[in-house]
Amino acid sequence: MSDFTFTDGLMVALVGFLVVFLMLAILWAVIAVISRIIASIAAKNAPAETAAETKAAPVAAASAAAPVAGAYGGEVKLYDTDDKTAACIMAIVSDETGIPLNQLIFKSIKCLEA
Numbered sequence: 001m002s003d004f005t006f007t008d009g010l011m012v013a014l015v016g017f018l019v020v021f022l023m024l025a026i027l028w029a030v031i032a033v034i035s036r037i038i039a040s041i042a043a044k045n046a047p048a049e050t051a052a053e054t055k056a057a058p059v060a061a062a063s064a065a066a067p068v069a070g071a072y073g074g075e076v077k078l079y080d081t082d083d084k085t086a087a088c089i090m091a092i093v094s095d096e097t098g099i100p101l102n103q104l105i106f107k108s109i110k111c112l113e114a
Helices: 006-065 083-097
Strands: 077-079 108-110
Parallel strands (some): 077 108
């Protein structure tokens, strides 16, 4: 037969487990280092973005707070759009512009793609 004994098999299995756990530890360390690098880069860029947003925010808030001329009955006309899709569109517009939903006026929503 062969000279491969139970203890030899146990040693091979142990070395295999050791290699797997060592590689997982190295992978964890690489991910931690990359995460810290990205966080430091984001922290350096955050003050510049915040300053730009604070300059634009009063302009957006002032234009949103201004009353809209003309009669508006509070109804939104939906063309080829269901209520759920219209609600999602309104929420996305509010989130992306930073204007509260109660300050936005939607007159109509039309589906461009069918």
